[in-house]
Amino acid sequence: MIEQMSEPAGAADRPSPSFPPSLPGPIGVPAVQVSGVTKTFRTRAGLVEALADVDLSVAEGEFVALLGPSGCGKSTLLRVIADLETSTTGEVEVFGKTAARAREDQDYGIAFQQAGLLPWRTVAANVALPLELHDLPRKQRKERVAHLLDLVGLGDFAQHHPDQLSGGMQQRVAIARSLAEQPRLLLMDEPFGALDEMTRERMQAELARICAETGAAVVFVTHSIPEAVFLADRVVVMSPRPGRITGVVATGIGREVPRDDALREDRAFFAKVTEVREALHGSPVTGVGREER
Amino acid sequence: MTSTAMTAAAPGAAGLRSRPLDGVGARLRAPLQGMLGLLAVAALWEGYKALAPEDGVVIGETRVLPRTSDLAMPHVWDMVARLGEPTTSLPGAVPLWRTVADAALVSLGIAAVGWLVGTAVGLGLAVLMARLRIVELGLLPWIVLSQTVPLIAFAPVVRSWGARIEIGGWEWPPWLSVALIASYLAFFPVAIGALRGLQSHSAIHADLMHSYASGWWSTLRRVRLPSAVPYLLPALRLGAASAVVGTVVAEVSTGFLDGIGRLLVSYAGQASGDPAKAWAPIFGAVALGLVAAMFVTLIGVLLRPYRRGEAT
Amino acid sequence: MSALSAASTTRSRVAVVLAPLVTGLLVLAVWQFLVTVVEVSPYLLPGPAEIAEEWRANSDSIREAFWVTGMNALVGLIAGTVLGVALAALASWSGWIEGMAATVVAALAVVPIVALAPVLNSMYGADSEYGRRVIASIAAFVPVYVNSIRGLHQTTALHRDLMRSYAASGWQRFRSLTLPSATPFVLTGIRVASSLAVISALVAEYFGGPRGGLGSFISTSAATSAYARAWAYVGAAIVLGLLAYLLTGLLERLVQRLLPTGATP
Numbered sequence: 030m031i032e033q034m035s036e037p038a039g040a041a042d043r044p045s046p047s048f049p050p051s052l053p054g055p056i057g058v059p060a061v062q063v064s065g066v067t068k069t070f071r072t073r074a075g076l077v078e079a080l081a082d083v084d085l086s087v088a089e090g091e092f093v094a095l096l097g098p099s100g101c102g103k104s105t106l107l108r109v110i111a112d113l114e115t116s117t118t119g120e121v122e123v124f125g126k127t128a129a130r131a132r133e134d135q136d137y138g139i140a141f142q143q144a145g146l147l148p149w150r151t152v153a154a155n156v157a158l159p160l161e162l163h164d165l166p167r168k169q170r171k172e173r174v175a176h177l178l179d180l181v182g183l184g185d186f187a188q189h190h191p192d193q194l195s196g197g198m199q200q201r202v203a204i205a206r207s208l209a210e211q212p213r214l215l216l217m218d219e220p221f222g223a224l225d226e227m228t229r230e231r232m233q234a235e236l237a238r239i240c241a242e243t244g245a246a247v248v249f250v251t252h253s254i255p256e257a258v259f260l261a262d263r264v265v266v267m268s269p270r271p272g273r274i275t276g277v278v279a280t281g282i283g284r285e286v287p288r289d290d291a292l293r294e295d296r297a298f299f300a301k302v303t304e305v306r307e308a309l310h311g312s313p314v315t316g317v318g319r320e321e322r
Numbered sequence: 323m324t325s326t327a328m329t330a331a332a333p334g335a336a337g338l339r340s341r342p343l344d345g346v347g348a349r350l351r352a353p354l355q356g357m358l359g360l361l362a363v364a365a366l367w368e369g370y371k372a373l374a375p376e377d378g379v380v381i382g383e384t385r386v387l388p389r390t391s392d393l394a395m396p397h398v399w400d401m402v403a404r405l406g407e408p409t410t411s412l413p414g415a416v417p418l419w420r421t422v423a424d425a426a427l428v429s430l431g432i433a434a435v436g437w438l439v440g441t442a443v444g445l446g447l448a449v450l451m452a453r454l455r456i457v458e459l460g461l462l463p464w465i466v467l468s469q470t471v472p473l474i475a476f477a478p479v480v481r482s483w484g485a486r487i488e489i490g491g492w493e494w495p496p497w498l499s500v501a502l503i504a505s506y507l508a509f510f511p512v513a514i515g516a517l518r519g520l521q522s523h524s525a526i527h528a529d530l531m532h533s534y535a536s537g538w539w540s541t542l543r544r545v546r547l548p549s550a551v552p553y554l555l556p557a558l559r560l561g562a563a564s565a566v567v568g569t570v571v572a573e574v575s576t577g578f579l580d581g582i583g584r585l586l587v588s589y590a591g592q593a594s595g596d597p598a599k600a601w602a603p604i605f606g607a608v609a610l611g612l613v614a615a616m617f618v619t620l621i622g623v624l625l626r627p628y629r630r631g632e633a634t
Numbered sequence: 635m636s637a638l639s640a641a642s643t644t645r646s647r648v649a650v651v652l653a654p655l656v657t658g659l660l661v662l663a664v665w666q667f668l669v670t671v672v673e674v675s676p677y678l679l680p681g682p683a684e685i686a687e688e689w690r691a692n693s694d695s696i697r698e699a700f701w702v703t704g705m706n707a708l709v710g711l712i713a714g715t716v717l718g719v720a721l722a723a724l725a726s727w728s729g730w731i732e733g734m735a736a737t738v739v740a741a742l743a744v745v746p747i748v749a750l751a752p753v754l755n756s757m758y759g760a761d762s763e764y765g766r767r768v769i770a771s772i773a774a775f776v777p778v779y780v781n782s783i784r785g786l787h788q789t790t791a792l793h794r795d796l797m798r799s800y801a802a803s804g805w806q807r808f809r810s811l812t813l814p815s816a817t818p819f820v821l822t823g824i825r826v827a828s829s830l831a832v833i834s835a836l837v838a839e840y841f842g843g844p845r846g847g848l849g850s851f852i853s854t855s856a857a858t859s860a861y862a863r864a865w866a867y868v869g870a871a872i873v874l875g876l877l878a879y880l881l882t883g884l885l886e887r888l889v890q891r892l893l894p895t896g897a898t899p
Contacts, residue, residue, distance in 0.1 A: 113529050133535045145526035148630040149548050158544070162534050192630050355733030362734055378758070386764060388757035395757060455646075459653035471875035472833040475849070475868045478840065478856035563744040567837075570746045575840045575853055582749075587841060590752030600753050611745035 058125040060214045060246035061087040061110055066119030068105055068272075079105045080116070081271035089213065090284075092240060092247045094257035094264045096309065102272020103250045104218050110248060111139055111216050123214065135163060137214040138207035138245075142222040144199035146191040152202050153178065153187040159209045177205040180239060197228035204236065208243065215240070215247045221256070230293075233259055237288035254309070258301045259288060266308045276308035364398045371395045396598040404598035405605070418599065422585060422606040429569050429581040430610055432497055436504025437565040437614070441558065443505070444512030451513075452520040452546065453538065465513055473510075474568060477503050477575040500572040500581070507568035508561035515557020519550025551628035558621065562614040570607055582606050680862035688866040695851070696870045703847040704874055706763055706835040707828075710770020711878075714831065715824055717771065718778030726786040739779055747772050748834060751841035766838040766847075773834035774827035778820065785819025786812065817893060821886040828878040836871055848874065 068080040079102045087093045095103040108114040109121055112128040123131035131137060146155045153174050160170045178184045181201040191199055200220055207215060220236075221229045237260055240247055251257050257264045258280050266276040280301050282292070292298055371390045378394075379387035388394055396404075405422070408415035451458035480499045523545050531541045573583025585603035593600040622629070662682065668674045669681035689696065725732035747769060754765030789811050797807045839849025848871045855864035 108529075111533055113532060132533060135535065137533075139530070139533045141526050141529070143524075143526050145524070145530055147527065147545065147548065149551075149628045159534050162536050162540060162544075190630055352733065352736075355730065356737030358730075359734035359736070359738045363738060384764070385758060385762060388754070388764075389759070393756075456649065456653060459646075459649050460657040461654075463654040464657060467876075470829045470879040471872040472836045473872075474833060475836055475852055475871040476865070478853040479861060479864050479868070559744065566744070567746040567748065570749060571837050571840060575856075586749050586752055590756060590842070593753065593756045597756075600756070604749050604753065607749035608741070608745045612741060615740075615744035 059086045059088050059122075060091065060124060061085065061248060062120075062122040062125075063106070063110065064120045064122075066106070066109060066116045066121060068102070068109060068114065069117045078271035080109070081273045083119070083272070083274055085265060085274065087214075087246050087248060090244050090246055092249065092260055092262045094261035095248065095250045095267060096252065096254065096257045096264050096305065097267035097272075098252060098269060100272075101267040101269040103267050105272065106267075107216055107218050107248055107250050111137065135159070135210050136212060137216050138210065138212035139216045140200075140203045140207040140218070140220045142219040144191070144196075144203040146199055146202055146206075148191050151188050151190055152183060152194070155191065155202055156206045156209055159206065163210070173209065177208055180208070180242075181205045181235070195228075197224050197232060200224060200232065201235070204239070208239070208245075211243070213245050215245050215249075217247065217249045219250050219252070222251070229256070230290075234288050236260065241284065254302055254305050255293070258282075258298060258305055259292065264305050264308075266305065268309075268311075275311070278305050278308055367395070367398055371397070393594065393597050396601065400598040401601040401605075404596075405602055418602050422582070422602045425580065425582045425585050425603070426606040426610050429566075429573065429583065430613060432501050432573075432581065433504050433562075433565045433569040433610070433614060436501040436506075436569060437508045437562050438505075439501070440505035440508030440565060441512050441561055444509045444557075444561070445516050447509075447513050448516035448520055449542070451517050452542075458517070462514075462517070465510055469510055469514070474503065474507060474571055477568075477572045480572070480576060496576065496578050497580075499576050500569055500578050503572040503576075504565040504568035507564040511557050511560040511564060512554075515553050515560070516550060519553030519557075520546045522553055523549040548628045551625050555618065555622045555625070555629075559615055559618040562618050563611060566607075566611050566614050570610075582610060680865055684862040685865045685869065688860075688863045689869065692863060692866060696848075696867065699846060699848045699851050699867065700870050700874060702763070703832075703835050703839070703849060703871070704877075706766045706838075706847065707770050707831040707874070707878060709767045710835055711774045711824070711828055711831040713767070714771035714774025714827060715778050718775045718823065718827075719782050719820060721775075722779050722782030722786060725783060732783070735779070739776060742772065742776050743780075748837050748841065751838040751843070755841070755843040761844050763844060763847075765843060766835050769838040770831040770835040774831040777826040777830065778823040781819045781823030781826070782816065785816030785823075788815040788819065814893060817889065818886075821882075821889055825879065825882040825886055828882040829875060832871075832875045832878045836874075 063083055063085040066080055066083045067078065070077045070079055083102075083106060085093075085106070095106060097103050105114060109116045110123065110128060112121075112132040121128040124136055126134070126136070146152075147158070150158070156174045156177055157170050160173060165173070175184065175187070178187055181204055183198060183201055183205070186194065186198065191202070194202070200223075204220065207217070221232050224232060233256060247260075249257075249260060261280055262282075262284070264278045264280060265274055266278065267273065268275045278301070282298070282301070286292060370387075374387065374390045376389065376391055378385045378389040392400075405419040406417055409418045409421045447461070451461060480503060520542075527545050527549070528541075531545055536544070569581065570583045570586070572578070573581040574587055578584065582603050586607065589596075589600045589603055665679070665682060668679060721731075721735060725735050750772075751765060751769055754768050755762075758764045758768075793811055793815075794807075797811055802810070836847070836849040839847045840853055843850075845851075845854070848867050852864050852867045852871070855861070855867060
């Protein structure tokens with residue numbers, strides 16, 4: 030398991046080594062602290078306010094889902110945390126550092142809606158990419174990649190190329206890659222958005238298992254209500270124009286509850302789904318089977 | 323506007339490879355069709371020669387289709403047979419194909435030098451343009467524009483450089499003028515194709531490398547260069563074809579003596595006595611172009627891992 | 635990414651216009667510097683002023699030569715286009731013809747077509763411009779054919795199924811599906827071909843044949859060491875190339891406006 034993995038040797042050269050996930054960070058420092066962040070894009074049509082005065086805190090080891098319709102700024106918020114975008118105003122701290130510093134220190138792993146694998150690299154070489162970039166010695170790199178591929182159940186596909194894999198398998202490779210440097214924070218931008226429903230449910234269960242094993246904090250962007258409730262400790266509901274947080278629902282499903290099909294059939298789970306849906310639509314839902322779009 | 327280079331480069335790739343291959347029968351079909359295509363061209367030649375009037379097709383005062391006499395249009399088999407006969411009637415003359423092959427090899431060498439230099443400069447400039455936007459803004463419009471104008475027009479002017487330039491004890495050799503023009507022509511398509519390729523990587527890969535805090539050069543090596551390969555290969559092929567054309571034209575216009583260009587002109591001058599002989603250097607020039615293209619195809623085979631379909 | 639580029643739009647728009655201009659002026663300045671200060675031999679590089687002077691002095695003969703070469707390129711372009719489109723239509727009708735043509739066209743694309751020039755001159759007779767026109771038409775044929783084939787393959791299975799469900803006739807299908815989706819590609823082919831036709835018509839003149847075009851004047855001027863005059867003709871050749879490109883580009887725009895297709899290749 031990851032906890033038993035040795036600290037990468039090359040990590041000593043870096044300004045701040047990534048701790049193994051079992052070690053707690055400085056007491057009271059949240060994984061992510063977003064305060065008063067706004068983000069304005071300048072487009073041909075004029076100024077677009079993608080994020081308006083967003084505050085959000087994610088604790089160590091906490092799983093937070095960002096939920097909302099298209100254009101509510103949930104992806105932008107994630108990209109601001111990842112330092113792929115710079116916020117117009119406000120502050121973002123990751124483990125008490127600036128977002129830019131956290132990125133340079135490799136404090137998070139990231140996965141996108143598209144797997145984004147490099148097509149000319151094998152599965153193993155794709156997972157090894159971040160390790161290679163940060164000069165982990167070859168031998169340790171190999172061990173770590175083998176371990177990660179086992180973790181996502183792709184040990185037999187190490188030498189395959191991405192185009193030989195199904196969409197779900199590619200996405201699992203991308204998740205393995207995001208875990209490569211044992212980050213204590215995972216940023217995931219609709220990682221299962223392009224998958225079919227069956228694959229999607231299986232991947233959700235796997236992600237829940239992996240998160241339980243690694244103990245990493247997760248910020249997970251999605252537009253699926255059941256997915257958010259199934260995975261998260263807290264569901265942060267956002268609304269568009271301008272993008273802002275309109276509600277937070279604690280799911281109350283503990284970490285110790287296994288994420289399996291039994292949970293999906295649970296009455297309490299349905300109740301939470303309804304609660305989140307109401308938070309999303311801003312009014313009690315009447316009737317059954319209203320779609321969450 | 324910028325599509326010029328790529329569109330012109332496409333035939334080799336698009337024309338031949340778009341056929342789905344399933345089973346042995348289908349695999350044999352492509353070469354078979356290719357042979358038939360060549361036969362059709364020969365049949366067209368012989369058919370026109372047999373059916374059209376001796377003096378060609380004349381509309382009013384002007385001849386729009388050529389004369390069909392044996393002097394103007396030798397039989398295809400005569401052209402081929404002539405290759406095996408001695409070059410001249412002098413005793414001990416080597417067979418014609420040998421003379422042509424020797425000249426073609428000289429031209430190939432010059433074209434190769436030109437192609438290499440042009441490719442190296444084109445690649446280097448493309449990297450510079452990808453690195454510094456201001457360089458791209460300043461140069462790219464000129465490079466694209468130059469694709470549409472007959473740059474090769476100035477080839478005869480370069481002839482003068484041969485005799486005039488002397489640096490220390492080193493004298494500018496005539497073949498260098500030819501190689502210079504070849505490299506000059508090869509450079510433009512490579513620069514454009516490489517730049518387009520270097521800018522072709524997906525946004526998600528850029529984000530990923532950014533999230534890894536990877537530097538520009540590291541990203542160049544790991545993402546941008548590999549994803550440039552599918553754009554680079556047609557550019558290299560176009561560059562090779564341009565280098566060959568440039569070599570042949572430059573040989574003729576600078577009066578270079580050892581290459582295929584001189585044979586083209588001088589054998590055509592002997593066509594009234596020996597019409598089939600004039601076709602030998604044409605076959606040589608065709609072979610030259612095909613060998614150059616095959617060389618680039620070989621590079622493509624070596625780079626095959628980088629040409630996998632873009633995975634999502 | 636999008637935010638960054640959007641934020642600097644105004645600045646980059648100025649740079650887009652300014653940067654190439656500065657480059658052009660810089661090249662001119664270095665050129666003039668080499669000629670007047672470094673005093674590079676005029677054999678290597680005559681000055682811009684000298685070339686302009688030669689252009690003025692020979693404007694009549696430049697105009698005539700421009701017309702001769704331009705006419706050769708134009709006739710070649712038209713013949714090559716007709717041939718290319720016709721063969722592409724045949725090829726889209728029969729897979730075997732397409733397969734047979736593929737090899738020949740792929741070879742034509744990499745082979746120095748201009749090598750045919752001396753033979754063609756003797757086939758047509760020493761005083762005929764038609765040898766060069768044939769060269770230009772073969773050169774123009776290749777991109778027109780390749781792009782037309784690509785255009786004719788553009789109709790998707792979905793669209794064909796749709797037309798079938800409408801029980802459209804062959805002509806209706808051609809009129810409302812094949813023609814609009816293929817036209818932009820054919821036009822792109824013609825635009826590329828126009829440059830090639832000019833280059834080929836010009837270069838073919840280096841291989842002998844009747845005198846009178848830009849190419850023959852460039853080579854005779856260079857042969858008699860009148861380098862500034864040779865450069866003046868080179869300048870005219872560049873103008874011809876640009877003109878051909880602009881005209882075919884305009885044609886493309888015009889047809890696209892008259893025949894809205896949506897798709898541009």
